[in-house]
Structures are given as structure tokens and as C-alpha cells.
Amino acid sequence: xxxxxxxxxxxxxxxxxxxxxxxxxxxxxxxxxxxxxxxxxxxxxxxxxxxxxxxxxxxxxxxxxxxxxxxxxxxxxxxxxxxxxxxxxxxxxxxxxxxxxxxxxxxxxxx
Amino acid sequence: xxxxxxxxxxxxxxxxxxxxxxxxxxxxxxxxxxxxxxxxxxxxxxxxxxxxxxxxxxxxxxxxxxxxxxxxxxxxxxxxxxxxxxxxxxxxxxxxxxxxxxxxxxxxxxxxxxxxxxx
Numbered sequence: 001x002x003x004x005x006x007x008x009x010x011x012x013x014x015x016x017x018x019x020x021x022x023x024x025x026x027x028x029x030x031x032x033x034x035x036x037x038x039x040x041x042x043x044x045x046x047x048x049x050x051x052x053x054x055x056x057x058x059x060x061x062x063x064x065x066x067x068x069x070x071x072x073x074x075x076x077x078x079x080x081x082x083x084x085x086x087x088x089x090x091x092x093x094x095x096x097x098x099x100x101x102x103x104x105x106x107x108x109x110x111x
Numbered sequence: 112x113x114x115x116x117x118x119x120x121x122x123x124x125x126x127x128x129x130x131x132x133x134x135x136x137x138x139x140x141x142x143x144x145x146x147x148x149x150x151x152x153x154x155x156x157x158x159x160x161x162x163x164x165x166x167x168x169x170x171x172x173x174x175x176x177x178x179x180x181x182x183x184x185x186x187x188x189x190x191x192x193x194x195x196x197x198x199x200x201x202x203x204x205x206x207x208x209x210x211x212x213x214x215x216x217x218x219x220x221x222x223x224x225x226x227x228x229x230x
Contacts, residue, residue, distance in 0.1 A: 035217075044208075056218060099170055100159035102157040104156050
């Protein structure tokens with residue numbers, strides 16, 4: 001069971017805005033930054049947000065991230081069909097010792 | 112920067128899974144990136160296995176720690192994963208990846224290699 005909790009699935013119509021949540025605790029999101037990944041079927045994950053709210057070069061500004069306390073969010077505005085994918089949050093966790101945790105993933109469907 | 116996983120696609124139960132990740136020339140020897148292994152069981156989510164810093168400091172997934180070995184051969188531009196006493200639960204696509212920021216920001220990934228544990 002992942003200690004970073006995401007909704008298993010979400011959906012939205014083209015053009016809409018969706019927000020995917022990632023809930024953690026004091027040992028992970030409460031003290032470390034969060035990163036977000038997009039994974040299309042059959043491909044390796046792609047980093048789309050790092051250090052809570054930074055976008056790597058080439059990632060559209062439709063994708064934005066935020067973190068507050070022990071919770072984080074990934075927002076996708078102007079939803080497009082190609083945004084249909086699995087999305088994962090990830091962060092270091094300090095207990096019982098430093099290790100990386102991934103959220104369980106959210107499957108986004110574009111209606 | 113490119114990464115490429117290699118190793119057997121089929122491993123018998125109780126044996127050791129061994130994978131190599133070949134990195135673009137020179138990066139392992141000179142960069143301060145964090146180099147990691149991540150896996151994904153069929154139809155499941157991502158699971159971090161472990162990784163190492165350029166300094167040689169290694170971190171392991173607590174749930175797999177007793178079975179994992181990670182090492183690097185900078186002269187060959189490779190870092191490696193060993194997972195002992197495998198079971199069918201270790202069947203997964205195994206990815207190597209690197210985080211330029213040194214954290215969980217894995218920006219560069221290999222294409223992944225499927226390892227099946229079966230007799």
C-alpha cells in the first residue's frame with residue numbers, strides 16, 4: 001500500500017481543467033518536494049513537474065503543480081485527448097530511512 | 112543522455128535477477144546525478160527499487176532491501192541491479208533512470224526491459 005495516496009481514476013472533457021491530488025505525510029510530502037510523471041501506454045514515464053511546481057523544458061504550461069503541507073496537486077488545464085494517461089506523484093520519504101515513494105497512480109480519461 | 116537496460120528476459124524462481132543499465136559515455140563518471148532502478152508489475156503502478164549517488168551512497172527500498180544489490184562500473188558507463196531469491200511477484204518491466212536534481216525527479220529513462228520469473 002502506497003503512502004502517497006492518489007485517486008485511482010479521473011475523467012474530464014476536452015478543454016476542461018482537472019486536478020489530481022496526492023496526499024502524504026510528514027515524512028514525505030511534509031518535508032520533501034514532489035515530482036509528477038505522465039505515463040502513456042507501453043512507454044516509460046515522463047517527468048512533467050519537478051520540485052513541486054517546476055516544468056521541464058518542453059512540457060506545456062497547461063500542466064502545473066503545487067504543494068501545501070502534506071498534500072500536492074497536479075492541474076491540467078485545456079484538457080486534450082493526448083493527455084489521457086496514467087499520472088504518478090513521487091517524493092522522498094525519510095522513514096524508516098531515506099527512500100523514494102511513488103503514488104499509486106491516477107488513470108486520466110479524456111471523454 | 113540516454114540509458115539502456117539489458118539482461119535476461121526470463122529468470123527462474125529462487126534465482127538472481129541481474130540487469131545492467133548502460134549510460135551515455137562519461138555521465139556516470141563525471142555527473143552528480145542520482146541513478147535509480149524502478150519497476151512496474153503488469154497492470155500495476157511504479158515501484159522504486161533503489162539507487163545510487165555519484166558519491167557511491169546507495170539507498171534501497173525498505174521492502175526489498177535484503178534482496179537488492181546496486182553497483183556501478185564507471186569505466187564501462189554501466190550501473191547494475193541484482194535481485195536475489197526472485198519469485199513470480201518480481202515479474203515486471205524494469206527501468207533505469209536518472210535524476211539530475213539528485214532527488215526523485217527522474218528526467219531521463221531507459222525504455223524498460225520485461226523480466227519474467229517463471230520455471
